[in-house]
Amino acid sequence: MGWQVLDAQRVLYADIDIHHENGVEAFYTTDRVMTVSFHKFGDYFSGTGDIRDTRFGKGKDYAINVPLDIGMDDDSYESLFKPIVSKVMEVFRSTAVVPQCDADSLSRD
Numbered sequence: 001m002g003w004q005v006l007d008a009q010r011v012l013y014a015d016i017d018i019h020h021e022n023g024v025e026a027f028y029t030t031d032r033v034m035t036v037s038f039h040k041f042g043d044y045f046s047g048t049g050d051i052r053d054t055r056f057g058k059g060k061d062y063a064i065n066v067p068l069d070i071g072m073d074d075d076s077y078e079s080l081f082k083p084i085v086s087k088v089m090e091v092f093r094s095t096a097v098v099p100q101c102d103a104d105s106l107s108r109d
Helices: 074-092
Strands: 011-015 033-040 063-068 096-100
Touching (some): 011 074, 033 074, 063 074
Parallel strands (some): 011 033, 011 096, 033 063
8 A cells, every 4th residue: 555645735733742843844935824822932952932933925824833842741741732722723723733742742641
């Protein structure tokens, strides 16, 4: 079985690991890919993903960054994740969703 090509008009990329966007900055100037990134922020690699970073050009406002502090618990995470992702799905109306769920979540949180 070979790879299937996805002909999606609008893609929602939801990144829920500890690092900001894992290389999808390639979509920085397009309005066809909405990125939502929940990540550790501050004095931490890669240092990107400020809440005010919403991309530019045609991609302006097609990125939502949710910077998190150390100590995030399940209930707090869920209280952020559910309403944000629900609203993005309602407004953006993607034809495909790509979850990015690395193994390096918010460790010890």
